[in-house]
Amino acid sequence: MKLFIGLDVSLAKTAVCIVSEHGKIVKEAEVGSDPAALTQFALEQQGEIAMIGMEAGPLSQWLHRGLSSGGEYSPIVGIENSLV
Numbered sequence: 049m050k051l052f053i054g055l056d057v058s059l060a061k062t063a064v065c066i067v068s069e070h071g072k073i074v075k076e077a078e079v080g081s082d083p084a085a086l087t088q089f090a091l092e093q094q095g096e097i098a099m100i101g102m103e104a105g106p107l108s109q110w111l112h113r114g115l116s117s118g119g120e121y122s123p124i125v126g127i128e129n130s131l132v
Contacts, residue, residue, distance in 0.1 A: 083114020
């Protein structure tokens with residue numbers, strides 16, 4: 049099953065919502081706002097991660113670089129909050 053992960057990033061914690069390819073919410077959680085914690089959380093999920101989306105903001109470049117450095121996830125998309 050393909051999974052789509054949305055990240056709402058803040059300084060200490062990131063709210064994570066995982067949605068299946070059928071539009072069903074699979075899981076919601078809070079994870080530490082660092083690439084290692086988010087990568088570990090994503091690796092624990094059952095299914096193929098099709099996309100990760102996060103709000104464009106001060107931490108998004110750092111997280112994008114950290115999440116994409118392992119090569120497991122693509123695409124990782126930054127979303128401008130004024131467009132949503």
